[in-house]
Amino acid sequence: MKGKILLTLLIGSFFTGCFYKTHEILNKQQQYGVDFGRDFGEIAPEPVRPNQTYTNDTQDSKLISQFAVFDRYIGKKTGKDCSGFILHVNKELDGKILNVNEIVKHYDKSGRRSKAMFNMFKKSNKLIMTNTASVGDLVFFANTLGSGVKKNKDKENITHVGIVTKVNKNGSIEFLHNADGKVKKGYMDLNQKNTHKKGNLIINHYIVRCKKGMSHCLASHRFAGFGKTEIR
Secondary structure (H helix, E strand, O other): OHHHHHHHHHHHHHHOOOOOOOHHHOOOOOOOOOOOOOOOOOOOOOOOOOOOOOOOOEOOHHHHHHHHHHHHHEOOOOOOOHHHHHHHHHHHOOOOOOOHHHHHHHOOOOOOHHHHHHHHHHHOOOEEOOOOOOOOOEEEEEOOOOOHHHHOOOOOOEEEEEEEEEEEOOOOEEEEEEEOOEEEEEEEOHHHOOOOEEOOEEOOOEOOOOOOOOHHHEHHHHEEEEEOOOOO
16 A cells, blocks of 8 residues: 555656645745745756757847856756746846736636746736747746646646747747756747757757657647746
8 A cells, every 4th residue: 555655656746747835825925025836846858968059140149148147057956946947047137037026916726836927927918929039038838737738728727937048040949947846958949840859959849748759749839928028
């Protein structure tokens, strides 16, 4: 019996994604002024290929250089989860990404902080569904955990969030996110939604675990929108 219980717990921890605490602690003071709940766990993306680049023609080289400093967090547990990492970066940027005091107003029944961030951007008409990201924007993903993984129908079932650190002229982006408790770099190209790799170059990494070759598990197929920030 003990063995079965342990196995159940291990399976549950493996498949959990950006999750939450109860709403009873939302007003509790913490590192960022308010404990907004946390998104626990995360999916495991494709490992980063060292020194991967698409082109030297990139958007706003000054901003890219500014955000490149956050690469130092890759492989570390910074933020503990996806939305926690966003709050950490936001604090380093003096709150230019989002107003943390507003997040608590946008929780829904899911209880996820990543979803609260999504709701906040949507309500303020700063949610962009097209391929027009800028460095510093948030990138939201849906259905990366739970029953939504297989169905992938509700594009507002937000379960994960990252931050755009590079935008290439071909529309592809690079982003940082905390997945499986560690910060990682991700790649996404909405113009090549069904492509995982070309040679050794990652076009879209897998953002949910699935059988090899299943394009619906790519970041491009779980993309739910960009949150436009004030960093320009």
